[in-house]
Amino acid sequence: MQGIEKLGEYFEYPFVRYAFLVGLLIALCSSLLGVTLVLKRFSFIGDGLSHAAFGGLALASSLPVMVKELFTAAANGGEMSPGAAKLADALSNINDMVIVLPFTLICAVLLLRTGQNTKIKGDAAVAMLSVGALAIGYLLMNRFPSASNISGDVCSTLFGSTSILTLKKEDVAVCVVMSLVVIGLYVFFYNRLFSVTFDESFTRAIGMDADKYNLLIAVVTAFIIVIAMELVGSLLISALIIFPALSAMRVFRSFKSVIICSGVISVICAALGMTISLLASTPVGATIVAADLCMFLIFSVIGKMKNT
Amino acid sequence: MTEQIICRDLTLGYEGVPVAENLNFTVCQGDYLCILGENGSGKSTLIKAILGLKQGMSGTLEWSGGIRRGEVGYLPQQTMVQRDFPASVREIVLSGCLAGCGHRPFFSKAQKQLAADNMERLGIAALADRCYRDLSGGQQQRVLLARALCATKKILLLDEPVTGLDPKAQTELYDLIASLNKQGTTIIMVSHDPGAALAYATHILLMGDRGQLFCGTAEDYKKHMGGDLYAGD
Ligand SMILES: Nc1ncnc2c1ncn2[C@@H]1O[C@H](COP(=O)(O)OP(=O)(O)O)[C@@H](O)[C@H]1O
Numbered sequence: 001m002q003g004i005e006k007l008g009e010y011f012e013y014p015f016v017r018y019a020f021l022v023g024l025l026i027a028l029c030s031s032l033l034g035v036t037l038v039l040k041r042f043s044f045i046g047d048g049l050s051h052a053a054f055g056g057l058a059l060a061s062s063l064p065v066m067v068k069e070l071f072t073a074a075a076n077g078g079e080m081s082p083g084a085a086k087l088a089d090a091l092s093n094i095n096d097m098v099i100v101l102p103f104t105l106i107c108a109v110l111l112l113r114t115g116q117n118t119k120i121k122g123d124a125a126v127a128m129l130s131v132g133a134l135a136i137g138y139l140l141m142n143r144f145p146s147a148s149n150i151s152g153d154v155c156s157t158l159f160g161s162t163s164i165l166t167l168k169k170e171d172v173a174v175c176v177v178m179s180l181v182v183i184g185l186y187v188f189f190y191n192r193l194f195s196v197t198f199d200e201s202f203t204r205a206i207g208m209d210a211d212k213y214n215l216l217i218a219v220v221t222a223f224i225i226v227i228a229m230e231l232v233g234s235l236l237i238s239a240l241i242i243f244p245a246l247s248a249m250r251v252f253r254s255f256k257s258v259i260i261c262s263g264v265i266s267v268i269c270a271a272l273g274m275t276i277s278l279l280a281s282t283p284v285g286a287t288i289v290a291a292d293l294c295m296f297l298i299f300s301v302i303g304k305m306k307n308t
Numbered sequence: 309m310t311e312q313i314i315c316r317d318l319t320l321g322y323e324g325v326p327v328a329e330n331l332n333f334t335v336c337q338g339d340y341l342c343i344l345g346e347n348g349s350g351k352s353t354l355i356k357a358i359l360g361l362k363q364g365m366s367g368t369l370e371w372s373g374g375i376r377r378g379e380v381g382y383l384p385q386q387t388m389v390q391r392d393f394p395a396s397v398r399e400i401v402l403s404g405c406l407a408g409c410g411h412r413p414f415f416s417k418a419q420k421q422l423a424a425d426n427m428e429r430l431g432i433a434a435l436a437d438r439c440y441r442d443l444s445g446g447q448q449q450r451v452l453l454a455r456a457l458c459a460t461k462k463i464l465l466l467d468e469p470v471t472g473l474d475p476k477a478q479t480e481l482y483d484l485i486a487s488l489n490k491q492g493t494t495i496i497m498v499s500h501d502p503g504a505a506l507a508y509a510t511h512i513l514l515m516g517d518r519g520q521l522f523c524g525t526a527e528d529y530k531k532h533m534g535g536d537l538y539a540g541d
């Protein structure tokens with residue numbers, strides 16, 4: 001009872017309501033796309049991209065510092081030129097998204113290309129790209145720190161921060177618009193996505209451009225990962241994408257029911273995870289993923305019972 | 309006899325290495341062409357070339373007779389990915405109607421009716437809400453055939469449709485395909501079974517190590533091979 005009262009108190013604050021709205025939308029989007037990624041054996045894109053997005057964020061946060069240092073060095077220890085100072089200022093003022101999103105989109109296209117290439121070992125190339133981005137990202141954050149607390153910074157980028165509670169109105173608006181676009185695209189292309197997922201060569205044979213839809217999937221995944229990074233951090237995004245789909249597939253047998261169930265599971269787990277994390281002050285991302293994991297175990301048991 | 313596919317000196321290969329050279333054949337409306345040959349002789353590759361999924365290294369392959377791109381039904385050689393896919397029979401059959409959707413996002417009433425009719429025709433109407441992966445091999449192939457029929461009634465390309473089925477299901481599927489052919493659908497089928505090919509097909513294309521060994525009517529094939537029907541397999 002005390003918990004419910006406390007929760008009611010929390011919900012008086014707009015920032016808590018914003019956090020829930022954003023969290024649930026992100027969970028819904030990622031689970032929808034998750035079904036397609038899992039069934040298309042594209043999970044590697046989600047995984048690779050989350051690392052790439054970390055690299056992108058590290059780049060975005062260290063770029064102003066890097067520019068400042070470079071120009072200071074170029075001025076031989078003297079004052080750097082006003083132009084350079086302006087540039088560094090401008091870089092630190094722009095939203096990180098402006099760098100992270102294009103960077104992740106480019107990586108999405110690269111990953112799609114390499115993952116599908118059977119000539120070079122696609123999976124190894126993907127691993128190379130994602131671990132490479134992780135290493136370079138960490139290197140940049142270390143060498144050109146934008147804040148004094150590097151390890152705290154790295155940790156919150158990897159595992160999600162409490163920043164979801166400090167979202168500004170604009171951030172919420174961006175997130176809501178992006179989520180609605182993703183859901184809209186998914187509904188609009190639902191039948192086509194089903195066909196390319198179930199049987200790509202048939203889809204090509206009846207004259208549809210399967211490459212276009214693969215690209216769409218990769219691009220939308222990039223969008224979702226960039227917005228989901230706020231919530232759960234880059235290491236845990238894959239879980240948000242994959243777990244609900246896998247849980248739903250344990251029990252349901254048609255594409256539509258798997259999609260719907262996956263969305264419902266994901267939203268419930270996100271709500272549950274965020275509530276618990278508020279009450280028990282546990283890390284948001286990890287709590288949501290733990291809830292997803294529990295749900296997966298429950299659905300596995302139900303699936304087993306249904307089959308026997 | 310309207311010619312639908314004309315193939316001249318077509319050479320197919322991967323990364324510059326040819327697997328089948330100098331293929332020459334013509335397919336006319338209403339034909340039942342059976343492609344025979346050993347594993348690895350390039351049968352599936354030829355099917356993909358006909359579908360436009362694979363470019364030839366040299367030679368030409370032309371469609372004529374008023375068939376637009378995408379107006380073909382295709383039954384692919386089955387892959388493992390499909391076998392554990394959560395999808396109902398209705399969802400799969402309906403996806404064959406996609407080509408007719410144009411820019412519309414959803415299926416029309418007429419398309420849903422077409423899917424229902426095709427399920428009826430192939431005797432899988434009762435399975436409409438069942439999960440694809442719970443069906444027997446023979447039922448699964450009927451589902452994919454119904455999907456192909458939703459795409460078009462003009463021409464069907466079937467890549468080893470009876471592989472993995474028990475003899476009874478094989479005969480049923482062969483009869484079904486033959487009845488579709490009698491109703492005017494052109495059939496191009498890859499097969500491992502020269503006996504069945506001769507029983508049903510009007511034309512035979514035999515592929516060997518490097519390219520085509522024989523192409524002609526089923527009667528000529530019998531003469532060509534003498535009594536030794538299985539020479540090509
Ligand atoms: N994607 C591919 N890349 C490279 N070689 C391939 C590919 N697909 C098939 N091949 C090769 O082409 C040859 C013909 O294959 P295929 O057309 O599948 O034969 P069939 O269907 O007659 O058994 C085989 O030697 C096979 O190894």
Ligand SMILES: [Mg+2]
Nearest residue numbers: 351352353385
């Ligand atoms: Mg083959």
